[in-house]
Amino acid sequence: MQFHSLLTMGIFENLWGILLADASSHAFGPALGLSVHDLGVMRGARSVLAGLSFDVTAGEALIVAGPNGAGKSTLLRSLAGLLPLCAGHITLSGVGAPDEDGDIDHARYVHYLGHKDGLKSALTAAENLNFWAAMMARDSSLGLFANKALTSTEALARMGLAHALDVPVAYLSAGQTRRVALARLLVAHRPIWLLDEPTTALDTASQLRVRDIMCAHLGEGGIVIAATHTELGLSSARELNLRPLTSGASS
Amino acid sequence: MLKFANPTNFLRLVALVLPWLTGLTLVLFAVGLYMTFFIAPADYQQGESVRIMYLHVPAAWLSLFIYGTMAMAALGTLVWRHPLADAAQKAAAPLGAGFTFICLVTGSLWGKPMWGTWWVWDARLTSVLILFLIYLGLMALWQTIEDMGRAARAAALLTLVGVINLPIIKFSVDWWNTLHQPASVFRMGGPTIHVSMLVPLLVMALAATFLFLTLHLMAIRNEILHRRLRRLSMLAAQTESETLS
Amino acid sequence: MMAMIQALFLRDIRLARRVGGGATLGVVFFLILITIMPFAIGPDLVLLARIGPAVLWIAALLATLLGLDRLFQSDCDDGSLDALRASDLPLEVIVLVKCLAHWMMTGLPLVVAAPAFGVMLGLEPDALWGVTVSLLAGTPALTCLGAIGAALTVSLRRGGLLLAILILPFSIPVLIFGVSAAEAASGGTIPFATPFLILCALSLMALVLAPLAGAQALRQMDE
Numbered sequence: 001m002q003f004h005s006l007l008t009m010g011i012f013e014n015l016w017g018i019l020l021a022d023a024s025s026h027a028f029g030p031a032l033g034l035s036v037h038d039l040g041v042m043r044g045a046r047s048v049l050a051g052l053s054f055d056v057t058a059g060e061a062l063i064v065a066g067p068n069g070a071g072k073s074t075l076l077r078s079l080a081g082l083l084p085l086c087a088g089h090i091t092l093s094g095v096g097a098p099d100e101d102g103d104i105d106h107a108r109y110v111h112y113l114g115h116k117d118g119l120k121s122a123l124t125a126a127e128n129l130n131f132w133a134a135m136m137a138r139d140s141s142l143g144l145f146a147n148k149a150l151t152s153t154e155a156l157a158r159m160g161l162a163h164a165l166d167v168p169v170a171y172l173s174a175g176q177t178r179r180v181a182l183a184r185l186l187v188a189h190r191p192i193w194l195l196d197e198p199t200t201a202l203d204t205a206s207q208l209r210v211r212d213i214m215c216a217h218l219g220e221g222g223i224v225i226a227a228t229h230t231e232l233g234l235s236s237a238r239e240l241n242l243r244p245l246t247s248g249a250s251s
Numbered sequence: 252m253l254k255f256a257n258p259t260n261f262l263r264l265v266a267l268v269l270p271w272l273t274g275l276t277l278v279l280f281a282v283g284l285y286m287t288f289f290i291a292p293a294d295y296q297q298g299e300s301v302r303i304m305y306l307h308v309p310a311a312w313l314s315l316f317i318y319g320t321m322a323m324a325a326l327g328t329l330v331w332r333h334p335l336a337d338a339a340q341k342a343a344a345p346l347g348a349g350f351t352f353i354c355l356v357t358g359s360l361w362g363k364p365m366w367g368t369w370w371v372w373d374a375r376l377t378s379v380l381i382l383f384l385i386y387l388g389l390m391a392l393w394q395t396i397e398d399m400g401r402a403a404r405a406a407a408l409l410t411l412v413g414v415i416n417l418p419i420i421k422f423s424v425d426w427w428n429t430l431h432q433p434a435s436v437f438r439m440g441g442p443t444i445h446v447s448m449l450v451p452l453l454v455m456a457l458a459a460t461f462l463f464l465t466l467h468l469m470a471i472r473n474e475i476l477h478r479r480l481r482r483l484s485m486l487a488a489q490t491e492s493e494t495l496s
Numbered sequence: 497m498m499a500m501i502q503a504l505f506l507r508d509i510r511l512a513r514r515v516g517g518g519a520t521l522g523v524v525f526f527l528i529l530i531t532i533m534p535f536a537i538g539p540d541l542v543l544l545a546r547i548g549p550a551v552l553w554i555a556a557l558l559a560t561l562l563g564l565d566r567l568f569q570s571d572c573d574d575g576s577l578d579a580l581r582a583s584d585l586p587l588e589v590i591v592l593v594k595c596l597a598h599w600m601m602t603g604l605p606l607v608v609a610a611p612a613f614g615v616m617l618g619l620e621p622d623a624l625w626g627v628t629v630s631l632l633a634g635t636p637a638l639t640c641l642g643a644i645g646a647a648l649t650v651s652l653r654r655g656g657l658l659l660a661i662l663i664l665p666f667s668i669p670v671l672i673f674g675v676s677a678a679e680a681a682s683g684g685t686i687p688f689a690t691p692f693l694i695l696c697a698l699s700l701m702a703l704v705l706a707p708l709a710g711a712q713a714l715r716q717m718d719e
Contacts, residue, residue, distance in 0.1 A: 043719075044400045082578055083719055107582050116575025122514040123507070134503035135583040184579070329716075381665050388662040395658050396651065404716035405648045409662060412644060412709050416666050419698070423669035430676065430686070 032058040032094035032191055034079075034106070034223055040087030041071070041078050047245055048074045050087070054240060056225065058094070059218050061234045064227040066242035072227035073114070075242065076194045079225065081107025092192075110192040111136075115200070117181035121170035125161065125180045126152045128169060129187050136188030155186035159209055174201040182210060185217075193217060195226040207233070258335055258475050265472050272465045279458035286451035303361040305451055309459035310354035314382055317347035317463060321389075322414050325407035334478070335471070337403035340410070341393055342470030346463060348386035354379055374428035378421050385413055399478065500585050501593050508597035511570075519605035522559050526606055529555035530613045541618035548617035549627045549678035553671055555613075556606050556631055557638060561663060563602050564642040565649065565656040567594060568714060572650050577718060587711035595636075595643045595706060603635035619682075626681020626688065630695060634674040637699040640706035641666050647713035670698050 039052040048071040056062050064072045077083045079090060092106040119128045129152035137149070156162055159179040169177055178201050185193055193214070199207050211233045214224050218236075226232060287305040294301035321343040327336025358376055359369045370376070389406055396402035512519075533551050534544060544551075568591075571577040580590055610631050614624045645663040649655030676691035 044398060077578075080578070080582060082581060108584060110582055112578055112582055114575050114578055116573070116578075118575040118579040120507070120511055120574065120576070122511055127507075127510070131503055131507045132579065135500050135580065135585070137499070329712075381668060384661075384665045388665065391658055391661055392648070395649075395655075398651075401651065401717060401719070405713065408644075408709060408713050408716065409648060412666070412705065415705065416669075419669050419701075420665070423672045423694075427672045427676070 032221060032223065033092070034192060034225075035091050035093075036079070036088070037091070038088035039075075039078065039085060039090070041074055041083055042086045043074065047086075049078070049242075050245060052088070052242075056223050056238075058221040058223065061214065061218055061224040061226070061232075061237040063232065063234070063237045063239045064225065064242060065229075065239055067244065070242035070244045072242055073196050076112065076196050076225065076227055077114070079106070079192075080110050080112035080194050081105070082112070094191075106192075109190055110194050111185050111188075111190045112194045112196075113181060113185065113198060114196045117177055118184065119169045119177060119181055122168060124166050124168050125156060125172070125183075126165045128180060129155060129183055132184045133187035136184075136190065149189045150186045152183070152187055155183040156180070158186060158213060159183045160206065175203060175206060178202055179206055179209075182213070186213065191221075192223045193225070195224065195228075197228055198226055199228065199230055199232065261335060262472060262475060265468050269465065269468060269472075272461065272468065276458060276461040276465050279454060279461055283451060283455040283458045286454055291448055291451045292445075298364075300361060300364045301448075303357050304448075305455045307354060307357035307361060308452055309456040310350045310357060311379065312456055313459055313463055314347060314351040314354050314379060316460065317343050317350060318382070318386075318410075318413070318417070320467070321347065321410050325410040328403045328407040329411075335475075336407075337399065338471045338474040338478075339467070340403060340406055342467055342474055344386055344389045344393060344406070346466055346470065348383060348390060350459075350463065351379060351383040351386055355383060372428070374425045377428070378424045381420055381424070382417070385417075497585070500583060501589065504580075504585070504590065504593045505597050508594055509601060512597070512601040519601050522563055522602040523605045523609045525562070526555050526559045526609060527613065529558060530616060533617075545618035545620065545623070548614060548619045549623060549630075549682075550675050551617060552610055552614060552627050552631070553634075553675050553678065556603075556610070556635060557664075557667060557671060559606060560602060560635060560638040561642045561645075561660050561667070562656060564598065564639070564646045565659050567598055567643055567646040568650045568710075569646070569655065572714075572718065577714065581718075587714060588707040591643060591647070591710040591714070592703070592707040595639050595710075598643075599636055599639040603639050607631045607635060623678065623682035627678040629681070630674045630677040630692065633677075633692065633695050633699055634670050637670045637695075637702040638667055640699075640702035641670070643706045644709045644713065647710040647717065650714060650717050670695065670702075673698060 033055060034057075035055040037053050039049055040047065041049040052075070054062070064075060066072055074083065078085060090106055092109060118132075123131070133149065133152060150158070153162070153165060156165055159182055161176060161179055161183070164172060164176060164180070169180060172180065178198075182198060199210055202210065207230075214226075214232070214234060218224060218234075224234075283305070287302055291302065291305070293299050321340055324336045324339035324343065327333050328340060355376070358379070362371060362376075363369055389409060392406050392409060393402050396405055530551065533555075537543065537547070568577065571580065581587060583590075585593075607628060610628045611624050614627055619627065641663050642659065645659040646655075648662065649659050652658065673691045673695040676686070677688060677695055680686050680688045680691055
């Protein structure tokens with residue numbers, strides 16, 4: 001039954017997408033916005049998120065808070081398109097053009113930085129960043145943000161690691177490694193940043209640098225969604241409090 | 252269909268059907284075995300040992316039928332993500348391995364008087380042996396991956412890859428066999444089999460199929476109950492730790 | 497798109513050269529397998545020459561499969577896989593490129609080393625040529641099939657043994673036609689082209705199947 005309702009919902013969504021696409025091609029286009037409606041995610045047989053709805057618009061930061069096990073990482077991973085949704089939908093507006101189904105694949109417009117850094121310890125910081133710059137680069141015809149990427153050198157300098165350019169990541173400290181990972185956000189421009197505990201292992205000076213790059217991103221009209229226990233120092237951030245779901249699955 | 256797909260409804264259905272299914276299986280086996288030993292004629296060439304066929308051929312049929320069942324369940328896992336399909340897959344693998352093993356052992360017992368050795372690298376036997384290995388691999392996969400849903404999806408994918416590969420394996424083993432030993436071994440002539448042998452064979456095949464259905468339903472039921480038990484104990488552990496803290 | 501494929505391919509090659517010991521490790525394992533055979537069978541060169549193609553093929557099969565368990569696991573462990581999935585490359589293409597890079601660093605060196613090791617087993621020039629060409633055509637299939645296993649066991653700490661158990665039965669057709677082609681090259685009842693073309697077909701099929709099944713497995717396993 002649920003399967004059927006999802007299917008029909010999908011069809012209507014697609015119709016709307018086509019209508020919207022037609023409308024927006026005449027106007028200047030809507031502003032960047034991410035809207036989550038009635039999101040539900042299961043891990044195994046356990047329901048981790050249910051009935052979650054929120055909107056984030058350009059220049060806005062959303063801090064996802066809550067105790068351990070509340071589903072913060074699950075939320076970020078599902079927003080990044082890494083987990084299938086069992087209910088609800090995520091819509092993205094204001095970037096690129098919808099494909100023929102009327103959908104925008106939101107996963108193509110996000111930077112997802114999880115607990116793990118996504119760096120190869122055998123490669124140098126520059127090699128790692130150059131690789132990600134090449135992999136995440138966008139065709140300039142597709143997005144609004146195509147030409148705003150920094151080079152690896154510039155990005156590392158922004159994170160205060162200009163000297164570590166040619167050092168294999170294996171030789172860097174935990175905090176330095178995290179900063180190289182954060183520099184990945186700068187070498188390819190994506191409008192939505194999904195950050196899971198971005199400031200882990202960072203000292204105060206580095207935390208300020210992270211705040212700076214986040215503020216700059218928001219200033220350019222980007223979106224930041226971060227899960228964290230520590231204060232990020234963003235003045236305008238909204239907060240989303242998650243509570244663990246205690247009830248077991250119905251079946 | 253979807254109504255029975257709910258595990259609770261399914262358990263109710265199983266409780267209703269299982270006694271009848273068990274009874275039917277027993278009756279079919281009684282009739283089939285009687286026909287096998289008292290009605291079916293001994294072969295003029297093979298003598299009494301031909302009676303192994305009435306166990307061997309149904310086991311061979313089931314070794315493939317169970318794989319088909321498992322492949323259907325695999326689709327259920329991947330497309331509809333249904334927990335019942337997961338349970339059906341998991342329950343089928345050991346049964347498939349079991350029937351394939353029976354097929355191999357009876358083939359070997361049959362082969363001793365026929366070929367003079369317990370084992371020959373005959374195309375048919377070799378293919379069944381590889382199928383047996385695939386069943387064992389699937390069981391190993393189920394045992395190694397702790398997360399149930401993940402194990403189900405991995406097993407489902409491997410089962411479906413097997414659906415594509417099994418005909419290729421069968422073809423290559425046949426090719427290999429004709430290359431290395433010209434066909435000299437006993438081949439069971441398909442349509443030339445006499446009615447007095449065919450009827451007992453069909454009854455035994457039906458009996459074995461119903462045996463599988465009965466065992467499969469039982470195993471699915473156990474799997475569902477097992478999961479519920481696990482979930483309850485997990486829930487209990489959770490509430491306990493919450494009251495402590 | 498081509499730039500991304502190139503970046504991924506070069507990264508995997510570079511990583512294999514820096515951490516995996518590059519091409520040498522697989523070849524050394526291959527050499528050791530060839531070396532222990534005469535100890536098990538006896539140093540009879542006539543016998544060794546007769547079973548040589550089969551020995552080389554089994555050694556290549558094991559050397560390929562045993563090195564594959566980290567193919568996706570290292571990317572999964574350090575979070576690279578999550579980021580790769582957000583790139584514009586479809587996961588199927590990512591799997592294919594990773595297979596290709598892996599084959600360049602393990603399969604191809606085995607092919608190159610095969611004639612030298614074949615000489616050690618007393619193979620005639622015809623047989624040497626046959627083994628090498630059949631390995632060239634067949635090892636991509638082995639890598640691709642192994643990649644499916646690597647994707648299925650990506651979440652397991654010690655997935656190597658399970659990978660071999662899962663995938664070896666599926667690689668039997670490749671072995672059958674690989675050895676047949678190698679033996680047909682040195683004279684036999686069948687022409688070389690028959691098993692060789694089937695071997696090529698198996699490789700092409702694996703090249704299609706592995707990206708589809710591997711990508712699906714990675715999606716399912718990474719949840």
